[in-house]
Amino acid sequence: MRSLIAALTSRLPSALLAAVFVVACVFSTVVAPLHAQDAEAPPVPEVTAEEKAANQKKLEELDRVSEAANDLDKPLYSPFIERYVLDELKQLRVDMAAQKVSLTENIVDRQLSAADKAITYATDTITYFFYLIAGFSSLLVIMGWTSIRDVKEKVHTLANQEISSLVEQYEERLRSIEEQLSEKTQHIEHNRDEIELTQEVHSLWLRAGREQTPTGKIAVYDQILNLRKDDGEALTYKADAVLELDEPQWAINLCLQALQIDGENGNAYYQLACAYAYLEQWEESISYLQKALDISPAYRDEAMEDSAFNGLYDSEEFATLMGIQQDHSSGSTTKGSDGAN
Structure with missing residues (x-):
């Protein structure tokens, strides 16, 4: 827009230049608050020292439990209790997989909401831009400007370029979201297959222990x-x-x-x-x-x-x-x- 105004300054009278300056000031006061709202972002939560200490304590407890399990000389539970523990473990893994899927869906919903707000902002900006062009065109008609057709063509070209750029950006973001969802889905499927394989192998070990020959x-x-x-x-x-x-x-x-x-x-x-x-x-x-x-x-x-x-x-x-x-x-x-x- 600045390049367009600079190209026309040599052909406009001083009164017309003053009018253009007033319209540009009005446009800047309308668009600036929108940029300020878009720049605001929620603060990133920080991990406190207490949370870090609690996490470290949990890791140490898990290490001690793992060492105690490795030192066992005989089975800790009967086959019936082991079956119950395996069923509970399977249900826990299924719940964790469902929780991961739910968390992924929430993240996608928030990202889509942010994309929707950004598109709304872009639409409002383009609308204000067209309002400014309409006012500017009316001013040119009142003052006897005869090259409105040239101005219209340039404005359409600039608007098309801006819209194409915004569309490409959001298509790229959506493509990235789809790739992340695909990776998470594959990871969940792999973990489910690994759990089923582990359970089947454990059942075979129990069966081998019962074999007599x-x-x-x-x-x-x-x-x-x-x-x-x-x-x-x-x-x-x-x-x-x-x-x-x-x-x-x-x-x-x-x-x-x-x-x-x-x-x-x-x-x-x-x-x-x-x-x-x-x-x-x-x-x-x-x-x-x-x-x-x-x-x-x-x-x-x-x-x-x-x-x-x-x-x-x-x-x-x-x-x-x-x-x-x-x-x-x-x-x-x-x-x-x-x-x-």
């Missing part, structure tokens, strides 16, 4: 591995069941696969030791048993009761590893400082 356990572990191919725990438990079928080579292969997934899997090292003991490869058996004990000394008590290591009781290296004192005169073995029978 090695063949039945192997079938259940195969179903778990079909759902989660990188489940090293399922591989090691399957190796244990395979050893009950006198298939040590198969068990060794399963344990090596588990170690490729998790190199610190103590149960996999223990099952390897048992498998090599079945094959009477005593050095390899003792080596893998040593690695299992380095990860968890709890395997020492299990190894003392495992019949797979009966052939190693005459080995000094095995006796030293297990803390067994050898009586060379009688050829018998006894426990060391932990207590003799």
Whole structure:
């Protein structure tokens, strides 16, 4: 608009210039309050130190609960209570997913409301702009201006450019909102699938615990591995069941696969030791048993009761590893400082 007025100053008389200046002052006093209202924005809420301390305390409590759960030696609840807890967990996850969807809808509604207010502001601005043009055109007609057609064409061109710019801006904002909604929807779907998979795997583990035969356990572990191919725990438990079928080579292969997934899997090292003991490869058996004990000394008590290591009781290296004192005169073995029978 300024460029248009500057182009016409050379062709207008002084009275006409004064009238144009008055109209421009009126337009600035009308539009300025609208810009001031649009610039106002609600303050961003700040997180207080008390809220930060409460959040840190909750995180510490969660860590302590997780450590206590990892130290459990036996199931904390019966299968019926576990079923109830799983149902409650499922309902809680469903409620959380519904809450996320509701929160997303509220955010979208607020953004659409803000966009609607901005479009209303743009419409009012354009309306005032046309009112100003109408007054200016009337002034030109009264003073005998004959080039109204040129002024009209320029005004339409400027108005079209302004409207096109506003439309492009709001289309881009709406496109961004649609992308955010799509990402959140995909995230919710992924979490729901993961919850269902976890529940199915947990049910299979419970079923494996109820199986009495090695063949039945192997079938259940195969179903778990079909759902989660990188489940090293399922591989090691399957190796244990395979050893009950006198298939040590198969068990060794399963344990090596588990170690490729998790190199610190103590149960996999223990099952390897048992498998090599079945094959009477005593050095390899003792080596893998040593690695299992380095990860968890709890395997020492299990190894003392495992019949797979009966052939190693005459080995000094095995006796030293297990803390067994050898009586060379009688050829018998006894426990060391932990207590003799």
